Amino acid sequence: MSQRIYLQQQVLQGNQRWAQENRTRFQEHALLVVNVIGSPGAGKTTLLESMIPYMKRNVAVGVIEGDVATTIDSERMARCGIQTVQINTHGACHLDAKMIASASRHFSLSELDLLIIENVGNLVCPTDFDLGEEIRVVVLSTAEGSDKVQKYPAVFQQAHAVVLNKIDLLPYVSFDLDVFHKELFHLNKDIRLFPVSALKGKGVEEFSDWLMTTRGEAGWKG
Incomplete structure (x- = not known):
């Protein structure tokens, strides 16, 4: 008699147990954790490079960098003067909660206010x-x-939020802002939208301030 095994369901259930353990641990340390998702080349690392000097004036920041290979992005973060841990997935298209549990042990969580996780470049698997x-x-x-x-x-x-990056390219690309706004807010009426040019620093402080305000409103330390 054959039996069907739902592997994806089992994997996600196992991940959820690790995620809840992470969440409990982070809350015990009054640490706000942000998962940053985006396609390759969207400008995730450049955004962090632009944000961190501003945010360091007010909060202690750590970063976990997720990539299939190399330490290129974690080296960029280290040049910002913050503690960074690199995760290489060796082919996997996303980070999982067990990887984060392991990486977060390299930080002194009680000394951090904000932990940013830059996920592997992908709009599907990390979801x-x-x-x-x-x-x-x-x-x-x-x-x-x-x-x-x-x-x-x-x-x-x-x-919870979308950073629309590279707005300095709007005159040169066929990006329909009206369609984007309509579709985004129809899908998620509560989402926050931040137009940004990470390379030029435009809009970065507004997004950073929102993160710090959210942290304060949620009762995290600071």
């Missing part, structure tokens, strides 16, 4: 994997096109 974060942010660049909300609805439905 299903709770890492124990409190805030989920999607970084989307104007160069990717305004149809991404329609093509990848789940990631935008679950997000």
